[in-house]
Amino acid sequence: MTDPAPRRRSSRAWLYAPFMALALVAAGWTGFWFIVRARVVDAVDTALAREAGLGRSWTCTDRAVTGFPFRVELRCGALALASARWGEEVRVQTGPAVAVGQIYTPNLVIAQITGPLQATLPEGRRLDLGWTRLEASLTHASGDPERLSLVISAPTASLTAPGLTAETWQAASLEAHLRRNPTRPATDQAVDLAIAAKGSVLPALDALLGTNEPGDVDIQATLTQTEAFRIGLNPDALEAWRNVGGQVELTRLVSVKGPARIEATGQFLIDQTHRPAGQLQASLAGIRQIAGIPVGGLAAGLGGLLGGRLSAQLPGAAPGLNALPPIVLREGRVYLGPIRLPLQPLPALY
Template identity: 40%
Template sequence: MDQAAPTASVRRSRFWLYTPFVLLLLIAVAWSIAWFVIRNRTAEALDGWIAAEARNGRQWTCGDRSIAGYPFRIEIICESLDLKRGSVSASFGRTEAVAQIYQPRRVIVEVAGPLRVTDGTVTVDGSWSLLQASINASQTGLQRLSLAADSPKVSVTGLGNGEIAGSGRHLELHLRPNPSRRAELAGDVAASVTEARIPILDALVGGAEPTNLNADLTVTQADGFKGGTIVEELELWRNAGGKLDILMLSATKGARQIETKGELRLDEQHRPAGQLTVSAAGLDGLLGNLTGGRVGGNLLGMLLGQGPRSPQGQPNAKPQLASLPPLRLEKGFLSMGPFVIPNLRLQPLY
């Protein structure tokens, strides 16, 4: 009788000693079951989304699909990813999308190249060393898409004017629906490219220095991809009254610099039309090249190059920009103030 109480006390103390480990094991088992349930529901939701996209004419193919990420993430991996709608098709390399269990509407995507988009006439090929994107969504749809790529390269063929190619050190792109212009189906675009090399720009402006580009734009009637050819998509956009609001577009190429704001659209002949305000420095030879050395073009070219040069001994100093007369694109002509730029006609884009 004298030893019964100590034995009971020892048993109680051992029970509380092991209880945390037992609870931890039960939680791990429950979490594992929950993760596999979420995994199965993700697979079902993905199959349902692909089926819904197919009903809307967009056919997605995820090659060798797998779902992983235990214990706290859901990772969907496609060894290849293809999209087809109408005559337009796109293909990507290995694509991996990752979302945290506790934040399912924020998805991080990593895509391997190469990229090819074609409508049977125009073909876009792209490659990169690293491409990552983040997608933020809500119950009402996409809130923001951000993309970053290292060492991007792109080429466009089939436009009728030869190949257009370019490359850069780093690319960033941000897209979002414009919350204050929903009636116009407007979308905001912010993009930047560092150390871009664009041969067609080198030939036009002169110099082989890399170019830094920055753009802040709003596109109206940006209501999505309808599945036609690139020409058909542009024509639908034009007929809907779509326009491009340029909040800021800047390019720096060595000592040459230009900043532009304004509005562009496509006219009935599919030519660029609109009005731009321009500030520039160091582009004195540009219009001379465009106009074949005519006097009017050289005078306007001098105007483009006005403003003090970088101080001697400071080749990297930022040049001072000079404001230019408004630049108008109308009926295939390009005018600066009251002057029509000679020997220069705007060609239809398609």
């Protein structure tokens, strides 16, 4: 009797199939990440070349692009900017900086910058900024910014200039947000701006209002004709913005310092002398003087002079606020109604 034919041994290749598939996916993902990395490097180099053509030279010390496998991180040991667009060269330098983009959210970039920031400005001025933490996020579509947010913890700012007393500002926190306005006509080129500062202290403002308590500030505004700033923030851009009728429409300003509260709306632009101009309509409570002028007597006197119209509140203003005469910026001077305040003339912006 013959033995039965031997059974064919079953293949075990399927046991290795998952590992082979995983290796193929890993290899494919690695290749994809390096392609994305190369595109980021090309985009950064193109942006730096475009900036150099506009007179702004950026330096990213010890540049490195890392973040594998799910992120792309652009790191700089220090970040510096030199610009010749203000007549005299402007130099800005910060500490280490990192910008991060997730592979699965390519339209969102998050950045962290380590302070301090030191800026050398025209006419011998110097600006020093400090903070404990600074984070920014940018949402864009096809390279066009759509929303920008900035959050700073414990910011400080000091501005010095030859012949002038140094001004220092500090706060517990500062937030700023910009976005394209979704409701205005495209011809307005409108961008919404929101700024909120907590625990703010500015000696010049304290002297103006006669109080030194920390304050909170909430500002909401809309800037029109913003395409003028595509070339940056410099005299050419400001002049182009002025020529096309760009304005800052202040829709909400609320400042609270201890018992003092100010609410305001207004409109501002740049006049032919390159100084800020416009009008602010404000209501206040808990403030006894502005620049040494008693508010109560001034409001009462001007109210009688203007037919008692100062008792009206701003639309949406909190109850108990008293309206001031219009605060007008004209030819570099500041007026409260028909009275010119005893302040230094506003300097030209450029």
